[in-house]
Amino acid sequence: MPSSKFEWMSRVKAVEREHKATRLATERLLTIASQDPTALSRDIRFRDLQEAANQLEGTYIIRLFAEFETCLRSAFFAMRNRRAPSRTRDLLDSVGARRTIPHDQINAAHAVREYRNRLVHERDDEVAAIPIDAARSHLCYYLNFLPPQW
Amino acid sequence: MSIASDPTQVRDDWLRRLSQLIDQVQIWSEDLGWATRKIEVSLDDSELGSYKAPALLMQEGSVRVLLEPIARSAPGANGVVDLYLMPAYDDIASLYLGSDGWRLHYMFPGTPSTATIRDADSKPLAKETLAEVLCEMKKNAVE
Numbered sequence: 001m002p003s004s005k006f007e008w009m010s011r012v013k014a015v016e017r018e019h020k021a022t023r024l025a026t027e028r029l030l031t032i033a034s035q036d037p038t039a040l041s042r043d044i045r046f047r048d049l050q051e052a053a054n055q056l057e058g059t060y061i062i063r064l065f066a067e068f069e070t071c072l073r074s075a076f077f078a079m080r081n082r083r084a085p086s087r088t089r090d091l092l093d094s095v096g097a098r099r100t101i102p103h104d105q106i107n108a109a110h111a112v113r114e115y116r117n118r119l120v121h122e123r124d125d126e127v128a129a130i131p132i133d134a135a136r137s138h139l140c141y142y143l144n145f146l147p148p149q150w
Numbered sequence: 151m152s153i154a155s156d157p158t159q160v161r162d163d164w165l166r167r168l169s170q171l172i173d174q175v176q177i178w179s180e181d182l183g184w185a186t187r188k189i190e191v192s193l194d195d196s197e198l199g200s201y202k203a204p205a206l207l208m209q210e211g212s213v214r215v216l217l218e219p220i221a222r223s224a225p226g227a228n229g230v231v232d233l234y235l236m237p238a239y240d241d242i243a244s245l246y247l248g249s250d251g252w253r254l255h256y257m258f259p260g261t262p263s264t265a266t267i268r269d270a271d272s273k274p275l276a277k278e279t280l281a282e283v284l285c286e287m288k289k290n291a292v293e
Binding site: 002006007009010012013016017133136137140141143144 | 189218220237238239240
């Protein structure tokens with residue numbers, strides 16, 4: 001597991017790049033399949049492909065946040081020599097306080113966390129959707145306050 | 151197996167080209183008044199395996215830019231390196247290694263906007279083209 005801030009930020013960015021590639025592939029296949037239904041194998045329906053395209057960004061935001069959270073847990077353990085808080089909300093606040101991260105950056109990371117929770121738990125609560133590029137930006141800003149190595 | 155397809159040799163050749171690029175960009179950006187720092191990043195490649203590669207952080211005032219290698223292989227190119235605005239990791243430009251050297255893909259002012267940076271106009275990488283991009287970054291940060 002990496003112990004460098006830049007390696008973790010790079011991993012978060014890599015998830016966004018992967019999303020772009022998968023988005024392009026999915027859209028190309030949707031275009032082809034809409035003109036030629038035989039382009040899909042028997043056990044894949046056009047509707048399923050459409051649904052995959054609709055859920056794609058959310059799926060990658062969940063992965064994006066997973067990289068971020070794993071990084072924070074690793075950094076927390078190295079900095080405090082004890083296990084990180086189990087609640088992600090507490091983890092963000094705790095690291096934020098220790099690294100004197102500005103409140104705006106902590107709140108932006110919380111906004112991504114809340115959106116991730118909405119996606120994972122399929123809740124209908126009033127949590128604003130966040131585009132993946134904005135989510136990546138918020139999380140990388142936060143990670144930038146971690147020490148270069150741990 | 152030919153020598154050229156030996157993954158170790160391909161990787162060493164790629165790392166040599168990357169080091170030359172990073173060294174050159176470091177000299178140019180320092181000439182332009184930017185502070186620089188080399189760092190190491192991990193790359194994971196299906197053909198070349200996992201390896202460490204050099205990257206370059208450049209900073210002028212509050213503007214920080216990262217030159218980061220992305221992949222050795224890409225359609226129509228022998229290597230891709232991205233330029234990001236840090237710490238948000240926003241895309242700025244991409245460098246593609248072709249038969250005529252590195253080309254900088256960037257939405258230069260006055261050129262048509264495109265869906266992706268790869269589709270943007272490209273210019274051969276030179277001190278002047280790098281200066282153009284870095285100058286835009288500084289201008290946008292001030293505005």
